[in-house]
Amino acid sequence: MGRSIQDMPMRIWHMMIAALAFLALSASAVAAQSPIDCSAAPLSVCADKDLLELESERAALIGRIRAADAQHPVLSNEQTWIDGLGACGEDIACYRTAYLNHNQTLREAVAALPAQAEALIELPEAAPTVEEQTSELDALQAERLREAPEGGQTYVEPGLPGWGFFTAIGVTLLMFWMLMRAHGRLRRELRAYESRPGR
Incomplete structure (x- = not known):
């Protein structure tokens, strides 16, 4: 194998740290809309x-x-x-x-x-x-739904409130999926390593 088994956990830790750092940055960007300085609080x-x-x-x-x-x-x-x-x-x-x-x-x-x-x-x-x-946002959404064409398609303007939050959740889920794949690959390589003759 080209990669060392001992190196795999370090890669996973690096990916986890990157995911957590991205989540923290996304959360602070979303919270920056509030009056309290969420980069410090x-x-x-x-x-x-x-x-x-x-x-x-x-x-x-x-x-x-x-x-x-x-x-x-x-x-x-x-x-x-x-x-x-x-x-x-x-x-x-x-x-x-x-x-x-x-x-x-x-x-x-x-x-x-x-x-x-x-x-x-x-x-x-x-x-x-x-x-x-x-309540203002709910009223605005209800009004847009009433004005929507019969096909049910509704135009959503850019800058939808909470969009950064949903993006952060999506990216976090993607990072979690990548970590699980890396973990599965590590387990397969570990099993292959342990089953080699001469161990």
């Missing part, structure tokens, strides 16, 4: 819709404060607070408590803004919740 954090809503609220409150007073003291502490989130690791409850406390501080800062400064600010619209976005 654990995936479990990016999947929590309550945390995403709390982050949206925080961003809106910061925008209101910055528009009223770009030198507001609460803004100087913002980066320190963001850096401190790393201490939560993968503890969702820790993130939630940190956001609830921080957003309460920001709400108090907004309430304390001078009345005339608040009047000059055009307040940003509240970010839509995950449920509202989902």
